Amino acid sequence: MKLILAMAKKEFLQLRRDPRLIGFILFFPVLLMILFGLALKLEPENVRMAYVDNDQSLFSNLIKTSIWSEGYFTLYEVDNEAAIIRDIQLGKARAGLFISSTFSAALFENSQPSVQMYVDGTMPSLATAMDNNKHSITDDSVTNDMYFLDPDADNVVIPPDPFVLDVEVLFNPDKKETWFFLPGVVGVLIMQVSLILTATAVVREKENNTLEQLIASPLSKTGFIAGKILPYVIIAFIDFYLILLLGAWLFDLPFPATNQGPLFLLALAYVAGLIALGVAISTISQTQQQAIFLSIFFLIPSILLSGFIFPVEAMPGYIQPVSWLLPFTYFVEIIRGLLLKGNSMSDLVVDYLALLGFATVFTWLSIVRFRKYLD
Amino acid sequence: MTASLSVNDLTKRFGDVSAVDHLDLELYPGQIFGLLGPNAAGKTTTIRMLAGIIRPTSGSAVVLGMDLIREINAIKSRIGYVAQHFALYPELTVSENLAFYSSLYRSVPRARQAAMLEQYNLAQFADRYAGRLSGGYKRRLSIVCAISHDPELVFLDEPTAGIDPVTRKELWDVFYDLAAAGKTLFVTTHYMEEAERCHRLSFLSQGHRVAYGTPDEIRGMLDHMHVYSFTSNHNPRMVAALARLQGVKVINRFGLTTRLVVDANLSREELERFLDEWPVIDGKPVEESISLEDVFITLTGNMPA
DSSP states (O other), X not given: OHHHHHHXXXXXXXXXXXXXXXXXXXXXXXXXXXXXXXXXXSSOOSEEEEEEESSOSHHHHHHXXXXXXXXXXXXXXXXXXXXXXXXXXXXXXXXXXEEOTTHHHHHHTTOOOEEEEEEETTOHHXXXXXXXXXXXXXXXXXXXXXXXXXXXXXXXXXOOOSSEEEEEEESOTTOOHHHHHHHHHHHHHHHIIIIIHHHHHHHHHHHTTHHHHHXXXXXXXXXXXXXXXXXXXHHHHHHHHHHHHHHHHHHOOOOOGGGHHHHHHHHHHHHHHHHHHHHHHHHHOSSHHHHHHHHHHHHHHHHHHSSSSSOGGGSOTTTHHHHHTOHHHHHHHHHHIIIIIOOOGGGGHHXXXXXXXXXXHHHXXXXXXXXXXXX | OOOSEEEEEEEXXXXXXXXXXXXXXXXXXXXXXXXXXXXXXXXXXXXXXXXXXXXXXXXXXXXXXXXXXXXXXXXXXXXXXXOSSOOOOTTSBHHHHHHHHHHTSSOOOHHHHHXXXXXXXXXXXXXXXXXXXXXXXXXXXXXXXXXXXXXSEEEEESTTTTOOHHXXXXXXXXXXXXXXXXXXEEEEEOOXXXXXXXXXXXXXXXXXEEEEEOHHHHHGGGTTOEEEEEEBOXXXXXXXXXXXXXXXXXXXXXXXXXXXXXXXXXXXXXXXXXXXXXXXXOSOOEEEOOOHHHHHHHHHSOOOO
16 A cells, blocks of 8 residues: 555656646646537527528518527528528538418418428438427417417317428438538547647657657758658548548448549648647657647547537537637538538638648648757 | 867857856867766767757857858768667667668668678667667667768767676777777767777866866876875775865775875875874875876866766
C-alpha cells in the first residue's frame, strides 16, 4: 500500500511539472462540458422550413401558425414546390411544406385533402422527430375549426381528420441511419489517422532526440514537413476510399461514379487541412501526451458539434460559430451532398472554399510555428 | 595553416544567464580539438551553436570558410554532428538508420555504407533494431550515421560518456584515424585523460574560456607551481589545517592520495615539516609532474566530473 502511494505521488509530481498538460486536463473538460451542455439536443429547433402556400386561406395560415408555434421550425417562403426540394438539396432548408391551391376548397367538401411535407432524410434524427411529432400538427386545436359536417345530420359519425399530412423523406427515403452516419464516419476515421498520427509523429522526433540530428543535417524545413506528412497523406487517402467502398459493399451506401472528381477534391482539401493542423499541434506540443490531448480536444467537438450526429441548426445561435470553425462540419455537409443528395460541386462551393481555407490557414500556421532552430 | 573553424566573440544568453560568454576559438584540419569543462560550463551550447541547432545571441564564426549565420545551409552538408544523446530510430535496424541519415546528404553509395558498418564493427548487427544495441554500439552507430557523408568537420558532444574503457579507446582510435585523414574534430569531454589526447584544447568554466592551447601550453600555465602527493587516511582536521597553510592552491583528495598544488610561498621543506606534525601520514610528499587536471582545478576551483 505504501509503495502504491509512493508511485502515485511520483506520478502526481510528474504531472505537476507539465503545466501545459494540467491546463489541458482541467480546462478542456470544463470547456467541453459547458459547450456540449448548451449545444446538444436531439430535438431539433429552429430548423429552416421552406414553404409554398398556394391556398392563402385562413386554414392554410392555421397550419403554418401551428407548425411555427411548435418551435421546431423557422418558416420562409419560396416560389414553387421544385424550389422547396432544391433548397433542401442545397442544405438551405432541412424541411419543406407545400399547401396546394385547392386545399380549403377540399376542406369544405370534406374530401380530406393532403398537405405535403418534405424532410431531409440525410438527417434521420430530424426525420424521426418529425414522424413522432407530426400528429401535433393535425391535433384538435388545429383541426377543430376545419370540420364542415352538417350538425343536424342523422348519423353522427366520428369524423376522420379533416386533412392528412403527407411526409416525404427526401434523399434517404428509408431513413437509413447507416446512410446518415457512414459518410461522416469516413471523416472521423480520416481525422483520427491524419490528426493524431501527424500530431505525434513530429513530437516523437523531439522525444527521440532525432529532431536535433535532423536540424544539423541539410534537410530543409519544407523537406522535413513534406517528407514527414507524405506517408500519412497516403494512408488517409487509402482509408478514405477503403471505407467508402466498404460502405457501398456492406451497407449499399451510394458511391456515385459521376461525383468521383469532387470526392477526390474533398478528400484532398480535408486531409490537407487536418494534416497541417496535426503538424501545427505537433509544433506546440512538447510531448506526445500533450499532442494526443490537443488532438482529442479537437476531435470530440468535431464529432459532436459538426452536424454529424446533432443538427447544427438545433444548436443555440451562439454555439453555431464553433461548428463553423470545424473543418469536419463542411466535410459532413459535402459528403452527404455528394453521396446522398446528388449535389454537384457548384452546389457545395462554399463548403469547399471553407475546407480549402482551413487547409491554407493550418499549413501557414504549421510552417510559421515550425522552427529550424531548437531555441 | 588556415583554420577550418574560427569562433569570434560567440555569446549565447538564456534569459539573464550567459551560457557561453564571448568565446574565441580556432580549429585546424587534421587536429582533434577538445572542449573541456564541468557540467553546465557551456560545452553543449557551444557545439549546438556551431552545428546550427541553436542561434548565437551575438558573435560570429567562420565554419569551413563560410559564415555561421548566413551560410548555415551550405555548412550543414559539410559538417557532421554527433549529439550527446543517441539520435537513432530505435524501431529501425542498424543499416536502415545508416541508410536514412546517409540519404539526407548528397548520395552516399551503398558500398560505402556497408564498408563503414564493417569498419566500425557493426556489420554483425546490420539487421538488429538500433534500440536493441548496447550503449557502446549505439554510440558507434551514432558516429557512423554522422560521418557517412565524409564531413570535413565533425562535432562530437561527449562521445565517450558512459562508455567502457576498451570501447572508449577504440573510439579514440577512430578519432585519430579521422584526424589523420585531414578532418577537423571538435570533441567535448570531461574526462581528463581524454584531454591529454587532444591536439589542442580549451577549458570552459561558466561559459568563459579559462585556458586555451596545446596540452603542454596549458600545463605551462602552472610553471611557477609545484604539485605534491602523499598518502594518508582521511582526516578532515588535517585537510582544514592544510587549507590554511599559505601557498596551498588546491587540495585534491582521491581515496588515500592527497594531491596538492602549491605556489612559491610554500617550500617542500615547509610542507614536510607540516606533514610531520600529523600522525596519520604514511610517507613523505612526492613531487609530481603537473597534469591537466591540476591546471583545470586550479583555474576553476572545480573538480572535473
